[in-house]
Amino acid sequence: MASISLEDVRNETVDLETVPVQEVFQHLKCSKEGLSSAEGDNRLKIFGPNKLEEKSESKLLKFTARRLGMGSNMYPSTTLLGDNKTGEMGGLNIDELIEKADGFAGVFPEHKYEIVKRLQDRKHICGMTGDGVNDAPALKKADIGIAVDDATDAARSASDIVLTEPGLSVIVSAVLTSRAIFQRMKNYTIYAVSITIRIVLGFLLVALVWKFDFAPFMVLIIAILNDGTIMTISKDRVKPSPTPDSWKLKEIFATGIVLGTYMALATALFFYLAHDTDFFTNAFGVRSIKENDKELMAALYLQVSIISQALIFVTRSRSWSFVERPGALLVIAFLAAQLVATCIAVYANWEFCKMQGIGWGWGGAIWAFSVVTYFPLDVLKFAIRYALSGKAWNNINNKTAFTNRTDYGKGEREAQWATAQRTLHGLNQATATSDLFGDNQGYRELSELAEQAAKRAEVARLRELHTLKGHVESVVKLKGLDIDTIQQSYTV
Secondary structure (H helix, E strand, C coil), X not given: CCCCCHHHHHHCXXXXXXXXXXXXXXXXXXXXXXXXXXXXXXXXXXXCCCHHHHHHHHHHHHHHHHHHCCCCCEEEHXXXXXXXXXXXXXXXXXXXXXXXXXXXXXXXXHHHHHHHHHHHHCCCCCEEEECCHHHHHHHHHXXXXXXXXXXXXXHHHHCCEECCCCCCHHHHHHHHHHHHHHXXXXXXXXXXXHHHHHHHHHHHHHHHHHCCCCCHHHHXXXXXXXXXXXHHHHHCCCCCCCCCCCCCHHHHHHHHXXXXXXXXXXXXXXXXXXXXCCHHHHHHCCCCCCCCHHHHHHHHHHHHHHHHHHHHHHHCCXXXXXXXXXXXXXXXXXXXXXXXXXXXXXXXXXXXXXXXXXXXXXXXXXXHHHHHHHCHHHHHHHHHHHHHHCHHHHHHHHHHHHHHCHHHHHHHHHHHHHHHHHHHCCCCCCCCCCCCCCCHHHHHHHHHHHHHHXXXXXXXXXXXCCCHHHHHHHHHHHHCCCHHHHHCCCCC
């Protein structure tokens, strides 16, 4: 490439015919994954600082953050941090701004270390990615340091995790994979709690109310078939949590207790209908087994086996269980286990456990009963999640406030809105926020914040006029080329 400086192009002291426009465009090309560190350094040596690269990095940062569910509220470090080390910036507390921001673009090494340090001082767990020697202090300081694929030895040694594939998108894959693993563990835990309560409480009710003793050997058969199906959870298709999740024991045990209790009551209802009524005889046309305890043993075994294993499809899904497609291995294991259980209940005549086959008519009736009692499990799952989220109680409070307060709580709602806006922009909370426009200090601070945002936007616009892309487009226009056609051949 010819030695032509941007200053020469700006001052028009160079023959425009000698400008290698196509070569410039070729150098501007980069892959969709973004530039590697080596490519970025090479471009920096050839073209110098390019504000477009910072914009590209900011877009990539926002895209990655959205994929992780972290938000896209990104700020340039020069605007928020500047050179001020006193902890105040335009009347705003830097610690609060750092804590409320989703990320920063275009940071310097000292900014990286300072951001990590300030977040740790506020009792946060911090992660940091880097590739160069200047990132090593922040990587070492962070609780979780991540070195990218082409990182230097200093960055690798200071990091806790070293990526082996280029680009930052691998972090998204790592987080989604870890969330999927966590979701599988959570699904299994809820299932285990539910089944434990379901088996103990269900057979306890049958034994206490009807004096019916369920054979221990049949419980062993249920456990063996269940374990074979549960082992396939490790290969199941799961939907990772859209936000960072945590080990909520309250939610796990509450869900397990409610689902387990419901299934135990369903088993008690089934035994009552089969033992004390002619419901199945009238509804499905099967013979009565009220007086035959051996056939009742087989019928009870099949009902417990079906609904117990079907529960895994409820606990594994975040929405309706029949909407999220399970893994093929899990479906095959479930069908195989229930085929074995159905054949045992239909054909087995085992004197040692006092069980006699009930035939395919009763087998179909029990399957129909199990399908009907399966669907409320999803409704209960949603109800538990909604109750534990606190939204139900908030709605009750909001309804009370709306109907019983002056002007339907207008003043309180305005105060809540003002507080939310001040928190969003990192402002300290005012001492009195009952009247948004009566708080002169808060109104003045909001006005100053708006003016600062307008100034930052104007400065960014002026800087963009002097970018490399602007100079190249000026040259193209002077040469009379078709800018739309040329723009299709390069990306920045």
